Amino acid sequence: xxxxxxxxxxxxxxxxxxxxxxxxxANLTLGYGAADIVKDVSLSIRRAEIAAIIGPNGSxxxxxxxxxxxxLPIRSGKITLGNADMWEQPTRQVAQRVAFLPQSADFPxxxxxxxxxxMGRLPHRGFWDGFSRKDAAASEAAxxxxxxxxxxxxxxxxxxGGERQRVRLAMALAQEPEILLLDEPTTYLDIRHQLALxxxxxxxxxxxGLTVVMVLHDLNQAVRYSHHLIALTDGRVMxxxxxxxxxxxxxxxxLYGVESLVRDVxxxxxxxxxxxPERVAQEKEGEAV
Amino acid sequence: xxxxxxxxxxxxxxxxxxxxxxALLAALVASASVGAVAIAPGDIVPTLMGxxxxxxxxxxxxxxxxxxxxxxxxxxxxxxxGCILQGILKNPLAxxxxxxxxxxxxxxxxxxMILLPAQTAFVPxxxxxxxxxxxxxxxxxxxxxxxxxxxMVLAGVAIAAFFGGAMTALMVFYSDxxxxxxxxxxxxxxxxxxxHVEMVLPYTLIGIAGTLLGSRWLxxxxxxxxxxxxxGVNVARARLVLLVLAALLAASAVSAAGMLGFVGxxxxxxxxxLTGSDFDYLLPAAAIWGATLVTGADAAARTAxxxxxxxxxxxxxxxxxxFFLYLLKKGMKHSA
Numbered sequence: 001x002x003x004x005x006x007x008x009x010x011x012x013x014x015x016x017x018x019x020x021x022x023x024x025x026a027n028l029t030l031g032y033g034a035a036d037i038v039k040d041v042s043l044s045i046r047r048a049e050i051a052a053i054i055g056p057n058g059s060x061x062x063x064x065x066x067x068x069x070x071x072l073p074i075r076s077g078k079i080t081l082g083n084a085d086m087w088e089q090p091t092r093q094v095a096q097r098v099a100f101l102p103q104s105a106d107f108p109x110x111x112x113x114x115x116x117x118x119m120g121r122l123p124h125r126g127f128w129d130g131f132s133r134k135d136a137a138a139s140e141a142a143x144x145x146x147x148x149x150x151x152x153x154x155x156x157x158x159x160x161g162g163e164r165q166r167v168r169l170a171m172a173l174a175q176e177p178e179i180l181l182l183d184e185p186t187t188y189l190d191i192r193h194q195l196a197l198x199x200x201x202x203x204x205x206x207x208x209g210l211t212v213v214m215v216l217h218d219l220n221q222a223v224r225y226s227h228h229l230i231a232l233t234d235g236r237v238m239x240x241x242x243x244x245x246x247x248x249x250x251x252x253x254x255l256y257g258v259e260s261l262v263r264d265v266x267x268x269x270x271x272x273x274x275x276x277p278e279r280v281a282q283e284k285e286g287e288a289v
Numbered sequence: 290x291x292x293x294x295x296x297x298x299x300x301x302x303x304x305x306x307x308x309x310x311x312a313l314l315a316a317l318v319a320s321a322s323v324g325a326v327a328i329a330p331g332d333i334v335p336t337l338m339g340x341x342x343x344x345x346x347x348x349x350x351x352x353x354x355x356x357x358x359x360x361x362x363x364x365x366x367x368x369x370x371g372c373i374l375q376g377i378l379k380n381p382l383a384x385x386x387x388x389x390x391x392x393x394x395x396x397x398x399x400x401x402m403i404l405l406p407a408q409t410a411f412v413p414x415x416x417x418x419x420x421x422x423x424x425x426x427x428x429x430x431x432x433x434x435x436x437x438x439x440x441m442v443l444a445g446v447a448i449a450a451f452f453g454g455a456m457t458a459l460m461v462f463y464s465d466x467x468x469x470x471x472x473x474x475x476x477x478x479x480x481x482x483x484x485h486v487e488m489v490l491p492y493t494l495i496g497i498a499g500t501l502l503g504s505r506w507l508x509x510x511x512x513x514x515x516x517x518x519x520x521g522v523n524v525a526r527a528r529l530v531l532l533v534l535a536a537l538l539a540a541s542a543v544s545a546a547g548m549l550g551f552v553g554x555x556x557x558x559x560x561x562x563l564t565g566s567d568f569d570y571l572l573p574a575a576a577i578w579g580a581t582l583v584t585g586a587d588a589a590a591r592t593a594x595x596x597x598x599x600x601x602x603x604x605x606x607x608x609x610x611x612f613f614l615y616l617l618k619k620g621m622k623h624s625a
Contacts, residue, residue, distance in 0.1 A: 095521025
């Protein structure tokens with residue numbers, strides 16, 4: 001599909017599809033070994049929204065995200081992608097619609113940016129298919145959108161952490177997904193690269209109509225860039241809704257046991273809400289703070 | 290995007306493949322020509338066409354050709370198996386020995402040679418079966434919703450230790466018969482016949498076809514399990530198929546050549562320095578260089594100290610290990 005056409009079409013469709021639920025988890029229970037990490041979680045992700053999952057360490061954020069990426073078998077409950085049960089769709093078909101960026105990845109350092117991004121085309125290639133012109137075009141578009149054209153020939157070892165993260169994002173874009181799942185994409189970056197990455201994700205959402213679900217540790221980033229906030233604690237959803245409605249001083253205290261200052265501010269011409277942690281409020285049950 | 294279309298390693302890759310093919314041809318010709326009776330390289334083709342001495346024809350057809358072909362095919366199999374294992378186990382030390390192939394083949398072959406010395410014709414078959422039994426054990430021990438790479442490495446070490454112990458026990462209790470096993474354990478191609486070629490060739494063909502089709506899986510798997518799965522790869526299935534392929538390749542090689550350990554570990558590393566980690570290029574180049582190395586080493590091993598023939602495994606270790614270390618050191622400097 002021509003990329004420009006795709007963009008226009010996406011913009012037209014965007015309005016009418018805005019209310020459509022693209023990804024839905026119903027009564028999801030997940031875990032490793034004997035323990036249940038995520039318990040009876042239900043949530044709905046609308047098409048073309050940016051959703052952020054927040055919560056303390058061990059609350060099950062990453063586990064939930066992995067399940068949404070179909071990387072983790074579910075213990076009970078159901079995940080619906082589009083109109084069908086995600087686990088009843090073939091792996092490759094799901095990979096054509098959902099791209100996932102793990103928190104960290106250990107790639108061979110001699111792989112070049114171009115090579116890696118081209119690997120993102122894998123779900124679109126049939127067993128006997130070579131690398132087609134369409135694959136080349138999609139890879140190039142992914143490089144262009146992430147500003148990586150000048151880096152295309154460089155090996156990964158020659159890139160900084162921020163650039164590497166962008167390469168991983170480009171690889172996910174080459175997948176041409178409808179849904180992009182990001183697991184703490186900014187964790188290892190300095191503030192400049194954090195900001196640049198979040199701006200890029202937002203830009204990709206705006207131009208491509210991507211649905212984004214990300215796990216974030218930085219509450220200010222979560223509030224600023226998401227339309228939909230999901231607060232998780234101890235494997236359960238504590239709050240779910242628009243950040244301006246649910247993100248309050250009380251929520252931060254209930255989630256993290258931290259008293260904080262929460263203020264509405266104007267930032268880059270937009271209203272957002274800032275949270276400054278003040279002090280540890282109480283010892284959470286069974287946990288030394 | 291012309292600038293991105295040219296890969297920075299394009300030249301090195303062409304060298305790895307082009308020079309590799311030339312070197313392989315040279316090694317094959319050299320291996321056919323040298324030996325107790327030297328046959329001029331120019332006479333090889335005419336002799337094979339029937340336009341030379343009958344004696345030369347016999348030497349070529351019945352001794353040299355089966356020997357060098359067994360060597361070349363073994364080299365291909367070991368190199369491909371090494372590439373697959375290093376890619377899947379994400380372990381630079383992975384070689385066919387790590388999945389139990391060598392110890393299983395060794396124990397089975399040694400049992401035949403020591404306990405049933407009259408049945409030595411069955412040594413290759415026994416070695417193959419022994420290798421597959423050991424691999425099956427390693428698979429069973431490392432199975433948990435599919436093969437787990439880390440468990441596989443540990444299970445391989447355990448199985449190798451167990452079978453190694455059994456081999457040592459055989460050597461201790463039948464120390465008078467150990468002599469006959471030494472050459473096989475060292476690995477080599479002396480006296481290999483067309484039977485050996487027929488034994489290895491099918492696996493070479495399966496291996497080449499399998500790696501051509503599976504290189505994209507290997508490329509995805511080396512990015513890590515989560516990334517591979519999110520690219521739509523059925524990780525458990527891909528790993529199993531590729532590991533079975535590696536096991537077949539290694540077992541067939543060991544059954545024909547004995548314990549030739551060095552190729553599967555080193556060739557993939559050396560070739561990777563040139564081609565990079567993209568398996569689309571790494572696999573064919575490794576196959577070519579594996580064949581070249583074994584063929585060339587075999588030719589050298591039988592002429593360097595003629596009339597004494599050194600086992601090719603010994604020869605390769607003595608020449609290859611220092612060269613490998615040199616390359617690693619150079620590679621490290623380069624990447625730092």
